[in-house]
Amino acid sequence: MKRLLLGDEAIALGALYAGLSGVYAYPGTPSTEITEFIQNDPLARERGVRSRWCTNEKTAMEAALGMSYAGKRALVCMKHVGMNVCADAFVNAAITGVKGGLVVVAADDPSMHSSQNEQDSRFYGKFALIPILEPSDQQECFDMMADAFRLSEAVRLPVLVRIVTRLAHSRAGVAVGEPAVENALVPDNERTRWVLLPGNAKRQYAALVDKQPELLLRAQDSRWNALEDAGSPLGVIACGIACNYVREALPDEVSVLKVSQYPLPESLVRELAASCEEILVVEDGQPFAEEQVRGLLDPEYPVHGRLDGHLPRTGELTPDSVAEALGQPAGQVHLPARNLAPRPPQLCQGCGHRDVYAALNAVLKGFPEARVFGDIGCYTLGALPPYRAIDTCVDMGASITMAKGAADAGVHPAVAVIGDSTFTHSGMTSLLDAVNDKAAITVILSDNLTTAMTGGQDSAGTHKFEAICLALGVEREHLHVVVPLPKNMEEITRIIREELEYKGVSVIIPQRECMQTLARKNRQISRLRSK
Amino acid sequence: MKTDIKLAGVGGQGILSIATVLGEAATAAGLYLKQAEVHGMSQRGGDVQSDLRLSTEPIFSDLIPQGGADLILSMEPMEALRYLPYLAEGGAVVTSSKPFVNIPDYPAETELLSELDALPKVVRMDIEAVAKGLLAPRSANMVLLGMAAPHIGILSPEDLRQAIRTVFARKGEKVVEDNLKAFDAGHEGIQ
Known part of the structure; x- marks a missing residue:
């Protein structure tokens, strides 16, 4: 019988069944469920597949490369912006190459359902000169993982698997086979590959460039890329999930080149172009294939897509936008309702971040020049009413370093608000910079003892934050731990007010468990008691 | 044959449990299924929705096209209205009638309900009151599923009852019974 799996879960199970020895990841929507599935899977537990969360995507990528170096199959998972964090290791892993199969899954978030941008990870794959796989449905998510590991070992390169939110977080029935055994431990010995001194790196880079024709041939022969010629004047190039929207609109009346393995299969693109009069490129994310198709064909050949407005330039594809681009009539029957108001997400009732913002707002009423630099997490919701408490939110860890830069420029008070998990992900080095420069900033390290936003x-860093701050050089008398509850408001506001006046680095750690994780624990306890 | 369902509500109201039950029933019945969920930030008191597609034939898109939903199934009346452009010709709206007001500019309740009632096929009930009356306040979502049962042509009410048993089994017999009671109350309440 088929198993009902999210795209994320199908990837996880596919990797496990391909003989995975370790998954390395930092939580990030929409990729989180891949690692969570492996953490809870009986086979993974029985085999002792390494699956604990990493501090950030870069440590994840490097640890996975180490496992690959030792001959075993390793998986790295992240949301698209995590690719920016691990880019140093990711790009250089293509220079060293791999030993055991190394697969990197990037879950892109077009439409920014829970992200700061909609960057398309396929550009990273091309940039690093490695193969990319892009499944179109949950079954392919499962099936492609074994192929991805085999391909990685065959070409001795990392393989990037790119998915999007709608596949990551959509369930369907998936047929699964039998699990393969793990690779044996056989650490590599070729130091000239792995020590990237310029002399070695030049040779490795030249070898990587020399591999490109082989990667192209493999993509052109791949079972994941298929040209279905319907003899229509319009030809469609549909990448990954886009294929489903095309088939939803026009089941079999149009010639379709399905692309799920890159480098872009040039011969198939030319073949489609020769059999049609114009081409529509349908892809979720940025016009990655579309730009390349334009470069491949005669400049006069009509190519449509996101670049010429046939499809919206921003946002995820929908069955509606694709149907419209294919010339189908709009399906809408009912107009949008009149009695409707937006309902944005909110901080939970009883959440400690609420008390932090209440205290901060109370104090900053007396400091109209103050600026508050926020960060990535549930507490970003402090930007919305009723708090409207933060002035910026850019990337993981930016709160502290942006506050420092603004303070350097003369902004005072400059306050950073950062969560516990974001702090260990990318805030510790920022704090060290601030301490070394004796920057006049007040850091509020709002600690709810979990990575809350992703579930x-x-x-x-749980239970280690005081020690970390002291070790980075924060002065004892300017480091405070408080419990963010309404009854402690007087103490918290007094401490914030005093520290705003200090011309150096202060860290205030409001510490109270996330309401969601607390409620979950309580439910588990009462369930155990009732049994 | 196919049934496309737009599930709607506010984060925390339990729409994913409805999706889980429908998914279990569809899997047991050997149907094709795709279910797009919303995870992450949008869960916290914000609007949430899930696209559930059930079919005897393979399904392509994970998302329901506009004008394609046979059913809008909502835990909250304004959230039901949010997805009107997705409702098909002849499609039904099955919803809780009780507003969940956690925003300052929530529309006037009378106007909201009259807009809802002007739609061709609407079934609404105060599912929370029904669930409380049954002493099963956490099972309001199953009252709603019971109300929707006649509109889910591709699955029978008994398929759904069996799925409730399977899905809630690990939470104990009391939870299974509460949810079945709630489902039956919703199912009978509309007849």
Whole structure:
């Protein structure tokens, strides 16, 4: 019988069944469920597949490369912006190459359902000169993982698997086979590959460039790329999930080149172009294939897509936008309702972040020049009413370093608000910079003992934050731990007010468990008691 | 044959449990299924929705096209209205009638309900009151599923009852019974 799996879960199970020995990841929507599935899977537990959360995507990528170096199959998972964090290791892993299969899954978030941008990870794959796989449905998510590991070992390169939110977070029935055994431990010995001194790196880079024709041939022969010629004047190039929207609109009346393995299969693109009069490129994310198709064909050949407005330039594809681009009539029957108001997400009732913002707002009423630099997490919702408490939110860890830069420029008070998991992910080095420069900033390290926004995963620094701050050089008398509850408001506001006046680095750690993880624990306890 | 369902509500109201039950029933019945969920930030008191597609034939898109939903199934009346452009010709709206007001500019209740009632096929009930009356306040979502049962042509009410048993089994017999009671109350309440 088929198993009902999210795209994320199908990837996880596919990797396990391909003989995975370790998954390395930092939580990030929409990729989180891949690692969570492996953490809870009986086979993974029986085999002792390494699956604990990492501090950030870069540590994840490097640890996976180490496992690959030792001959075993390793998986790295992240949301698209995590690719920016691990880019140093990711790009250089293509220079060293791999030993055991190394697969990197990037879950892109076009439409920014829970992200700051909609960057398309396929550009990273091309940039690093490695193969990319892009499944179109949950079954392919499962099936492609074994192929991805085999391909990685065959070409001795990392393989990037790119998915999007709608596949990551959609369920369907998936047929699964039998699990393969893990690779044996056989650490590599070729130091000239792995020590990237310029002399070695030049040779490795030249070898990587020399591999490109082989990667192209493999993509052109791949079972994941298929040209279905319907003899229509319009030809469609549909990448990954886009294929489903095309088939939803026009089941079999149009010639379709399905692309799920890159480098872009040039011969198939030319073949489609020769059999049609114009081409529509349908892809979720940025016009990655579309730009390349334009470069491949005669400049006069009509190519449509996101670049010429046939499809919206931003946002995820929908069955409606694709149907419209294919010339189908709009399906809408009912107009949008009149009695409707937006309902944005909110901080939970009883959440400690609420008390933090209440205290901060109370104090900053007396400091109209103050600026508050926010960060990535549930507490970003402090930007919305009723708090409207933060002035910026850019990337993981930016709160502290942006506050420092603004303070350097003369902004005072400059306050950073950062969560516990974001702090260990990318805030510790920022704090060290601030301490070394004696920057006049007040850091509020709002600690809810978990990575809350992605659903309550373990946070790398729990119970260590005072020690970390002291070790980075924060002065004892300017480091405070408080419990964010309404009854402590007087104490918290007094401490914030005093520290705003200090011309150096202060850290205030409001510490109280996330309401969601607390409620979950309480439910588990009462369930155990009732049994 | 196919049934496309737009599930709607506010984060925390339990729409994913409805999706889980429908998914279990569809899997047991050997149907094709695709279910797009919303995870992450949008869960916290914000609007949430899930696209559930059930079919005897393979399904392509994970998302329901506009004008394609046979059913809008909502835990909250304004959230039901949010997805009107997705409702098909002849499609039904099955919803809780009780507003969940956690925003300052929530529309006037009378106007909201009259807009809802002007739609061709609407079934609404105060599912929370029904669930409380049954002493099963956490099972309001199953009252709603019971109300929707006649509109889910591709699955029978008994398929759904069996799925409730399977899905809630690990939470104990009391939870299974509460949810079945709630489902039956919703199912009978509309007849």
